[in-house]
Structures are given as structure tokens and as C-alpha cells.
Amino acid sequence: MQLLNTLLIGITAGSIYSLMAIAFVLVWRSTRVVNFAQAGMALLSTYFGYEAVSRLGSFWIALPVAMIGGAIFAALVELILMRLLVKHASSGPIAGVAPIIATLGLLGVIKSVVTMIWGGQDLRIVAPISNNGFTINGETLVFSPLKLLVLVVVMVLLIMLSILFQKTNLGLALRASAHAPEIARLSGVRVDAVRTLGWALAGAAGAVAGLFQTVNGNGNFSPDSIEFSLLLVSGFIAAVIGGLDSLLGAVLGGLFLGISISFVLMYVSSGLFFIAPFVILLIVLFVRPQGIIGVKAGRRA
Amino acid sequence: MSLNVSNLTVHHGAICAVNQVSLAVPTGGLAAIIGSNGAGKTTLLRALSGLNKPTSGVVNWMGQTITAEKPEKLVRMGISHVSEGKSVIPELTVRENLELGAIWRKDGKEMKESLSQVIEIFPRLGERISQRSDSLSGGERQMLAIGRAIMSKPKLLLLDEPSLGLAPLVVEQIFQTIRDLTTQMRLTVVLVEQNAMGALKIADLGIVLNLGKVVAVDHAQALIQDPAVRAAYLGY
Numbered sequence: 001m002q003l004l005n006t007l008l009i010g011i012t013a014g015s016i017y018s019l020m021a022i023a024f025v026l027v028w029r030s031t032r033v034v035n036f037a038q039a040g041m042a043l044l045s046t047y048f049g050y051e052a053v054s055r056l057g058s059f060w061i062a063l064p065v066a067m068i069g070g071a072i073f074a075a076l077v078e079l080i081l082m083r084l085l086v087k088h089a090s091s092g093p094i095a096g097v098a099p100i101i102a103t104l105g106l107l108g109v110i111k112s113v114v115t116m117i118w119g120g121q122d123l124r125i126v127a128p129i130s131n132n133g134f135t136i137n138g139e140t141l142v143f144s145p146l147k148l149l150v151l152v153v154v155m156v157l158l159i160m161l162s163i164l165f166q167k168t169n170l171g172l173a174l175r176a177s178a179h180a181p182e183i184a185r186l187s188g189v190r191v192d193a194v195r196t197l198g199w200a201l202a203g204a205a206g207a208v209a210g211l212f213q214t215v216n217g218n219g220n221f222s223p224d225s226i227e228f229s230l231l232l233v234s235g236f237i238a239a240v241i242g243g244l245d246s247l248l249g250a251v252l253g254g255l256f257l258g259i260s261i262s263f264v265l266m267y268v269s270s271g272l273f274f275i276a277p278f279v280i281l282l283i284v285l286f287v288r289p290q291g292i293i294g295v296k297a298g299r300r301a
Numbered sequence: 302m303s304l305n306v307s308n309l310t311v312h313h314g315a316i317c318a319v320n321q322v323s324l325a326v327p328t329g330g331l332a333a334i335i336g337s338n339g340a341g342k343t344t345l346l347r348a349l350s351g352l353n354k355p356t357s358g359v360v361n362w363m364g365q366t367i368t369a370e371k372p373e374k375l376v377r378m379g380i381s382h383v384s385e386g387k388s389v390i391p392e393l394t395v396r397e398n399l400e401l402g403a404i405w406r407k408d409g410k411e412m413k414e415s416l417s418q419v420i421e422i423f424p425r426l427g428e429r430i431s432q433r434s435d436s437l438s439g440g441e442r443q444m445l446a447i448g449r450a451i452m453s454k455p456k457l458l459l460l461d462e463p464s465l466g467l468a469p470l471v472v473e474q475i476f477q478t479i480r481d482l483t484t485q486m487r488l489t490v491v492l493v494e495q496n497a498m499g500a501l502k503i504a505d506l507g508i509v510l511n512l513g514k515v516v517a518v519d520h521a522q523a524l525i526q527d528p529a530v531r532a533a534y535l536g537y
Contacts, residue, residue, distance in 0.1 A: 169400075169404050172393075172397055172400060172401060172404060173401075173404060175390075175392065175393065175397075176390055176393065176397075176401050176404075179390050179391075179392045179393070180388075180390045182352065182384065182388075183384070183388050183389075183390055183401075184401070185352075185371070185372045185373050186350065186352070186372050186376060186381070186382050186383075186384065186388075187376065187401045187402050187404060187405070187449065187453065188373050188376040188377060188402075188404060188405030188453065189373060189401075189404060189405070190373050191373070
């Protein structure tokens, strides 16, 4: 029973990391930038969700509101900030680093602006259903209806995303622009617009991750929530484990990380909460530096 | 004349890669641009398809000035560019690479027609339609790259070194296909090649580029006979 419990908790947490990892991968694929502001965007989107819950009273309205808000914000960041940066710092040693440093700066800016608007205190989003564990044969699991719901919603979103990428023209444009922007342009794809769309999708994925991370915890959040730092670190590590370039890799990386952490905390020591993700990352980088489904970079004929 | 280039100059930083180039290709004509490495052939072609921005000069296509237009707009005007080195996307399947070429066309039925047309021209692609394109041979990749361009329903086809890195027999096949396509689809073609003999054999018009400048323009057959061109580019 404890084994099942540990596994299910790991999968739930891992599915949230997967969403965050997907956000990293979408941005990386569209603009080759590691977006450290992703956690800030998830935080801001969670505030959007909070506003929607407190005004309209429903978590199910808050979720799409947060997603749309997150998508629009991310698209604006790409359109305004990133394009300007790429244009003005396009050569020299700065070119590769400037956008990444800028996302770190943006993370700080978002946190302070959010603190100015909503204050630094804890706010609360009430989960739509109970987070009390299921009871089987008189034993109470940690796995709860809420965790089941998180899992189901994440899976539905992942399926929708995979249909978008694999079955639609838009998905083909997104993939072509990621792998070979020049060939995509020569085929008539408006690569600039597709890049912005990549950021928008990442913003939406991050918004869901932020909301779920909050309600899957104790429901409280603030600009300094440990939950969001954890989301940033875990999402990034999951993306790296998955090879940074692959959406499927991001999902597998997230689940792998979630399950591993869950087992370490249960069977080794619960004091390893902050160390476990890094140790797991190091092990993966030693054993498979290209990520679990990444391909070794090499020359292509 | 459907393609008219006058006094086109393109810089790479401080280097003048294409210097005051003028040329004209009639509708349905196949022009071969030959020249040694670094002559500016690729840069010239990239300027025609909008990938490189010219410093000065004018490009005119079907009576419209298209200088410095973006490639994604030019493809909608019937200009397709197959860039150097088997330009396919290895991560995508053969079908996806082909569909990419028609992605801007709204009509799904037209797209399907183009797809069967391309498979008719290159049956090998039809056999491998669901495979990832990195499983193809070099010749098949070049077919796929040209097939993708045809999916865009081009009127002007810009080909950059389609023979690069291919076995002699395959090169011959590719050149023959380019000649057939030009005639059958009434395409206007600009073919950039290091393989000067192969290109001139199938071309109507030959243009020799050296250090960014046009040094000879003539009927392709006449260029093959020209002693200076033979010595410099045909190797005998």
C-alpha cells in the first residue's frame, strides 16, 4: 500500500513538473532561450487565477482565465522584450547570454510588481474538490480526489497538445520552425509569429502548473512561495532530463523526476527535499548527458 | 523576361559577395549560374529568395519589384528556393516535409493533388512517405527537397547545388529530373552549380560568376564550347 501511495504521489507531482518542463521546452524550441522567468509567469498567472476565483467563485473558470492570461503575458514578453534584445544584441559574446540574463531580470521584476499589486502576504486558492486521501479497506491514502483530478486534467492537456503538434498544420509549422527556421520560412511559415505562439503556449502550460502546484500543496501562495521556486527548479531539471528539445522528453522527465523524488523522500529521508532533484539531475547527466530521449548531437550530412 | 535582376549588390559584413550583378531569365527558361567556390553564387540566390538583404539593385519578378521581400511572402508569389545541402528537416517524416511546402495554401484538396503529383514524379518518396527523412539516402533527400518546393506550386524555382555530395549516377538523374520539370511544368529555373558541365548540359542559359561579378553570359551550349570557360570551369 505504501508503495502504491508513493508511486501515485510521485506521478501527481511529476505531472505538474511535466507541464512546467513543457513550458521550458516550448520556449527553448522556439527561441533557443532558457526562460528563467517561467516561474514568475506561472506566479503571475496564479494571481490571475486567484482573481478569477474570488470574483467568479469557480476554479473551473479560473483555470482557463489563468491560461489565457499567462499566454497573453508570455506572448507580450516575446514580442516586446525578446525581439528587441535579439535585434540590439545580435553579435559578440553578449548575444548568446543576454536573453537568458534578461529572463532572470524579468523574474525579479514580475515578483516585485506582483508584490506591489497583491502584497507579499499569503493568499489562498481553495481546491475544487477534497484533498483528503481515498480510503481503501480502512487505510487512508495520501492520494486524493484532488490529486486524481490534477492527473486527469494534465493528461487531457497533454493529449490536446500532442494532437496540436502531430496532427495540425499549426503543429507542423511549430515543429518545422523549431528544427529548421530557414527551411520553414522558405516554405512560407511566418516563423516570427510561430515563435510568439510557442511562448504563448508555454505561458498557458506554466499557468496550469502554477495553479495546480498551489492547490496540490496547501492552497496558499505568495510571491515568495517555496512552491514556485520548487516548480522552477523541478521543471527545468525535468526538461533537461528529457533532452530540452523534446516535448515527450519533458513529460517523461517530469514523471521520472516526480516519482524519483517521491521514493527518495519516502524510503531514504524526507530531509532530502531540496537536494534530491539536483542529485537526480547529476546522475542523469552522468549516465545520459543527451537526456533520456535526446539524440547525441553530431554532424548531419 | 520574367526574372530581371539589375545591378544587384549584396554584402556580407564588409565583404562584397555579389557585385553589380545583372541578369535576365525568360519564362520557362533554365539558367545555370556557375563559378568556383566563393564566387557569390549562393549569396546571389539567397538574395533572390529574400534570405539575404541586398545592399543595392533591383529584383523584378513578373513585372513586380520584389527586392528585399521576405521569403515567406515570396513563396506565396510563386518563388521556391531549395537551399544548399539537401534542405530537408530530418526530424520530420517524408510526408511532413512535403506538406510543409504547401502549408501556406489554404485549400486542402489542392494540397492533396500536389502531393500525388510529387509522388508521381518521385515514386521513391511515395514508398517512404511515413519514414523519418533522416532515413533517406542523399539522392532521395534531394528529391524530397525539390518535392517540397514543388508542393508550393512554384513558377520560379531556385536550386542551390542540388548535385552536392551525390554519387555521379544520382547527379545525372537529378539533373535530368530538373530538366524534365522545367519543361513539363513550364517553370522558370535558376540553378546554381559547382558541377558546371552537368548544369550547362541541361540549361538554356549559362551565367559565369567570378568574385561576385558576371564574367560571361551566353547560351549554355555556346559556353560549353567557349575555350576560356572550358579551361577555367570545365577542366579541359
